[in-house]
Amino acid sequence: MKLNYTILSIILFLFIGCTESKRSFQKEDLQVKILNRLVGIEGDFAISYKDINDAEKHILINADERFHAASTMKTPVLIELYKRAENTDLNLEDSILIKNEFKSIVDGSLFTMGVSEDSEKDLYLNLNKNTTFYALAYEMITRSSNLATNILIDYLGAENITNTMRDLGADSINVLRGVEDLKAYRQGLSNSTTARDLLVIFDHLSTGTLISEKANVEMLKILKDQVYNDMISAKLPKGTPVAHKTGWITNVHHDSGIVFTGNNEGYILVFLSKNAPDRDAVLEASADISRMIYDSYSTLK
Secondary structure, three states: OHHHHHHHHHHHHHHHHHHHHHHOOOHHHHHHHHHHHHOOOOOEEEEEEEEOOEEEEEEEEOOOOOEEOHHHHHHHHHHHHHHHHHHOOOOOOOEEEOOOOEEOOOOOOEEOOOHHHOOOOHHHHHOOOEEEHHHHHHHHHHOOOHHHHHHHHHHHOHHHHHHHHHHOOOOOOEOOOOOOOHHHHHOOOOOEEOHHHHHHHHHHHHHOOOOOHHHHHHHHHHHHOOOOOOOOOOOOOOOOOEEEEEEEEOOEEEEEEEEEEEOOEEEEEEEEEEOOOOHHHHHHHHHHHHHHHHHHHHHOO
16 A cells, blocks of 8 residues: 555656646747747847746847837836936926927938828827827827937937936947937947847836836827737637737837736737838748747746
8 A cells, every 4th residue: 555655646747747847937949949930031030038027937039139219219218207207307298299390310401200201100290299208109109100209319419318318228229319320330339239128118018117107008098009910910719918019120020018918927029020021921930939939938837
């Protein structure tokens, strides 16, 4: 009887061990699947992933490769705005003029934004009228308004935004200027980021203590209202909350944010690409990779 009990104990131990092994985070397997999905797609890619509750569960692929930030830099602008509202007398409901005249960082010459180059059009119908800081922030994130972005950067200061990123531990994000500064672009003066740094700032957001609990809740709410959902969100189960910011220019296709899977559960995912002319192929691959990660995460819960 004692022998049978011992054997039963061993079998039970082995069964539990196998079960736990199957349920453990299979980092290498998942990383191979991700890389295999990108085979055959022209371009350079970077991916960062982290469980918001377990730093050991993470994946970094080309995480320190520098990329043109495109509109992912609008998340740092949002953070700087909320920081300013928290620490100064700025109120997000204060009025600010909708203008369309900005200075190039190269020589101070003036340039204007073209409505045809902007994904958000309504602000152009209200030039020289007032709106609120909150309204600009909302359009900047949800509909990726370039005009709103430039107005806010002009007010906040690009250097201040970058300095705030450094304070957060994001050492490679550089916000040099607003959008459509063609003189700066031609001289190679563009905003840049890495997958690691975007992971860092979304990690701060996921803790709920970036600026204040109230500010975090409000910023996440705006990010969850993102209207461009053809990358990270595209193949997730319907209704999955994702607080994220996309970005794209020619041959560049990005998405970065937090996928929420339950109460205080979820993960951060950043997908960056460059030198990638086939936008459709990149979007499809990013959506597939996002679903792979979602499924892997879900099996551990």
